[in-house]
Amino acid sequence: MINPFRPVGxxxxxxxxxxxxxTLFAATGVGRGLRGPWYPRQFLRMLVEIGxxxxxxxxxxxxxTGMVLALQSYTGFSRFEAQSAIPTIVVISMTxxxxxxxxxxxxxxxVGASMAAELGTMRVTEQIDALSTLSTxxxxxxxxxxxxxxxxxxPFLVLVADIIGVMGGLLVGAYKLGFPAGEWIQSTLDYLQxxxxxxxxxxxxxxxxxxxxxxCYQGYNSGRGAxxxxxxxxxxxxxxxxxxxxxxxxxxxxxxxx
Amino acid sequence: MTVKxxxxxxxxxxxxxxxxxxxxxxxPEKQSTVIIGGSGTGKSVLLKCIIGLITPDxxxxxxxxxxxxGASDDERRAVQGRIGMxxxxxxxxxxxxxxxxxxxxxxAEKRLGRHEAREEAVRVMRSVGLAADVADRYPAETSGGMxxxxxxxxxxxxxxxxxxxxxxTTGLDPIMADVINDLVRACVRDxxxxxxSISHDMASVRKIADRVxxxxxxxxxxxxxxxxxxxxxxxxxxQFIHGRAEGPIRVGQVA
Numbered sequence: 001m002i003n004p005f006r007p008v009g010x011x012x013x014x015x016x017x018x019x020x021x022x023t024l025f026a027a028t029g030v031g032r033g034l035r036g037p038w039y040p041r042q043f044l045r046m047l048v049e050i051g052x053x054x055x056x057x058x059x060x061x062x063x064x065t066g067m068v069l070a071l072q073s074y075t076g077f078s079r080f081e082a083q084s085a086i087p088t089i090v091v092i093s094m095t096x097x098x099x100x101x102x103x104x105x106x107x108x109x110x111v112g113a114s115m116a117a118e119l120g121t122m123r124v125t126e127q128i129d130a131l132s133t134l135s136t137x138x139x140x141x142x143x144x145x146x147x148x149x150x151x152x153x154x155p156f157l158v159l160v161a162d163i164i165g166v167m168g169g170l171l172v173g174a175y176k177l178g179f180p181a182g183e184w185i186q187s188t189l190d191y192l193q194x195x196x197x198x199x200x201x202x203x204x205x206x207x208x209x210x211x212x213x214x215x216c217y218q219g220y221n222s223g224r225g226a227x228x229x230x231x232x233x234x235x236x237x238x239x240x241x242x243x244x245x246x247x248x249x250x251x252x253x254x255x256x257x258x
Numbered sequence: 259m260t261v262k263x264x265x266x267x268x269x270x271x272x273x274x275x276x277x278x279x280x281x282x283x284x285x286p287e288k289q290s291t292v293i294i295g296g297s298g299t300g301k302s303v304l305l306k307c308i309i310g311l312i313t314p315d316x317x318x319x320x321x322x323x324x325x326x327x328g329a330s331d332d333e334r335r336a337v338q339g340r341i342g343m344x345x346x347x348x349x350x351x352x353x354x355x356x357x358x359x360x361x362x363x364x365x366a367e368k369r370l371g372r373h374e375a376r377e378e379a380v381r382v383m384r385s386v387g388l389a390a391d392v393a394d395r396y397p398a399e400t401s402g403g404m405x406x407x408x409x410x411x412x413x414x415x416x417x418x419x420x421x422x423x424x425x426x427t428t429g430l431d432p433i434m435a436d437v438i439n440d441l442v443r444a445c446v447r448d449x450x451x452x453x454x455s456i457s458h459d460m461a462s463v464r465k466i467a468d469r470v471x472x473x474x475x476x477x478x479x480x481x482x483x484x485x486x487x488x489x490x491x492x493x494x495x496x497q498f499i500h501g502r503a504e505g506p507i508r509v510g511q512v513a
Contacts, residue, residue, distance in 0.1 A: 121352075122351075125347055125349055126345045126346070126347060126349040127349050127350070127351055127352075129306070129311050129345070129349065130343070130345055130349040130350075130351070132309075132310070132311055132338060133309060133311075133338055133341060133342070133343040133422075134338075134362050134363040134366055134412075134416075135335060135338055135339045135363060135366050135367055136362070136366045137331075137335070
């Protein structure tokens, strides 16, 4: 007779095994990376790859999110004659939640996939083995610069997303809903708290770490052949996206649960 | 004969499959040893264990008398600094131009600045028959034969004491394969290095080997001078070098 608990137990053990492997991978990457030697060229390349080339997709996402937010808030809030709260709703929603989460998800799709594919291809074509034979630690050369660049770039991208998102809301508010632009900006600044922005930036740092860690982990441990690289790429994006949503709740709880 | 690399009782399994089942092998200093054997017999795994890319389950690997199994990362890296390797598919770094691939080891060890490293890379590239104008191309812009030469240039650029060649002629036409064989031979001779190659190309084996070892089912079945391979009297060797289907080596058998 088949034990019905066996698949549950196997799944649980597998999940713990994966969490342990990812934790060890992160500890090895950061631990060895901090001890040096450092590879500033790799880090700069990653800054450009993550920070600069993600600007268009993050900017587009932010501006349309801000515009939709203003429009939707207006249609809902006008029922209660509460239109004056719309600038505040837009800026708080953008800085606390939508800026970090949407930027994180967009970067996970763009950068996480590309990292997993690049490292996966390097694994399959023995380039990672070649690094070891050339006195170069793959964790120091490949993993640490990517994680560090993710930590630095995501807060910067989220700050840009916040500003562009608020601008999107202002555009709709001023040109479609008839709000005076000066009042909109004043209302935005009056009710915005430093904590709204800093919580979003902390989230961004966490998301940057998660995205680059999952991209590196899946790529580094990629299976053989094109299928292995494809699977690694998919898993990097899916795992990073889920972890972004979970960690978003955890950080929100830490900041605002009192 | 001074032994550069001594392997004793090396074992490695992947799940239920025991790939290495007690390999014993001596690699003499400043000689070219070629490990032959069919596909899936453990040649690549043995090589990767010696280099430190795969951790064996048991046994001993001594390089210059220093134990490598269980050595710390720093100890292993110190030894890896004295080796070079030509990978089967060249394993060139796609994102770097050819000269940076060749000079990678020199730059990694900070032996030279970028300008000097580039000059040294071009010099090494010339020694393997590559023109200077290839230096700024990317690996994807070069042919398979050129990629092997670039990989060879990268392997010898740091003037290693030990060079590993993983099937150096696989995927090349017979003329290019012979060119690569000559280059391998010349590099080992000029550097005074110890060479360990794996191959199943008998023309290549006859050209580059001083000694030959045959591996089958995870064990060394025969080891001796390359000059005596035709008169080895070993059934495994006879079957392999003549490419016969009949013999002790069963193709496709379940291990």
